[in-house]
Amino acid sequence: MEHVLRQCLIALRLAERVGLDDGSRAVVYYAALLVNVGCHSDAHEQARWFGDDIALRAARYEHPLGSMRATVAGMRLLGSGNPPLHRFRVGLEFALSGRQAVDDMIRHHAEMARGLAEQLALPDAVLDAVGSTYEQWDGRGWPGRLRGDDVPIAARLAQLAEFVEVAHRVGGVEAARTFARERAGTQFDPELAAVFAEEADLLLADLDDAATWDAVIAAEPMLVGALSPDAFDDALLAIADFVDLKSPFTLGHARAVSGLAAAAGERLGLDAGEVRALRRAGLAHDLGRLGISNAIWDKPGPLGAGERERVRMLPYLTERMLRQSPALAPLGRIAVAHRERLDGSGHPHGLAGPAIPRLARVLGAADAYQAMCEPRPHRPAHGAGEAATQLRAEVRAGRLDREAVEAVLGAAGHRVARRREGPAGLTVREVEVLRLAARGLSTRVIAERLVIAPKTAANHIEHIYTKIGVSTRAQASLFAMRHGLLPEEPPASDGLPADRAGV
Incomplete structure (x- = not known):
């Protein structure tokens, strides 16, 4: 938790020590916040190779990137969580093509992060820095086109801050100082690493005591003002699409839930502010999905008890991500309750009856319906008719709100069918x-x-x-x-029972 916020503060402090002006430090600010934002975009493939994708990414801080020790550590994770025969098959497949696939993943992480920064309309200097954050001082990074001073200084600062933050969290100031010195001249700019090692006590001071979110917002070197409502919506949509990349089974889920919940709100006669809140909460409701491994999300069989408990953490994690921002906290209060059920059987807090906010009831119904209409690793997509039947069964069982469900189903029944001809000349x-x-x-x-x-x-x-x-x-x-091609409009046919409705 708060790793990226802390690494941003470290990078800014170090940028100030080496004399960067406000404009250059603003580039450092956004580069440090976005350095690893693309890492989950191929979590599906990471989990297929290595089991727990989150554990895999944690291990990257233990050994020099691209080193033999890192390779051996990764090999030990191949097929984790599966029977020996499956692990053997995965190991054989990896030996044939996996190493190149992993190298491609790392290279594409920076490309994906750059793409998000571009969609958020950040300056070109930020795009260049984010796109270079996996390059190394010795030229052995990814994609390996830059080395030394050719790597943007914001990228060099962001990468150094990222790794020393972990070293400091695990081992304290001396561990961080030693880490910087050991990788100076290979992964890290030797001059920046020397400055960090010399002044580590000051650069890492008070990180554990500071209100990190407030400190990062206050540290923005050239804060230019607030987003307009429309720009705010566009940013939420860009981030929602990016989060949905976590699994091929959730592509387009957030934007579909957002539209369905807002349409249902309009049918219920909610005012414009409430409808906008529903639309935004629909985009943000699954941000916590990033905190749960694809070894769970993409599992084709039934979940174990521990895995189900981790899934139940999703709304809680979403709220934790949103609660510190005054603009986002109201969305978190809606999103955290969308998995609650009227009979108290939901999660994460077991709320019941009137304790569940009305907007959360609408969002919960929209999320459940949309999830039923999408494929999942353990079942195919349900047809629209079957999804409606199951949703109404939840009403009869006393778990979902009748008014919210009927509004969602009415909105779903009046949606315009998606075009069949594709963009970009696709047949x-x-x-x-x-x-x-x-x-x-x-x-x-x-x-x-x-x-x-x-x-x-x-x-x-x-x-x-x-x-x-x-x-x-x-x-x-x-x-x-x-381009509106995902999720695909569900066919009106029956499917298998949904044993993870709304997941």
């Missing part, structure tokens, strides 16, 4: 392939689903990526969400 067939590829399906499975040859499916994917100008599944997924 109808290419749109079908893109949707399946974004969900993480292999070329072979896509071919089986569409009754085409695997080579034809591969050619389709190559043509699609060329047309839309991307090179990874995560980038293709963002394109599909932003």
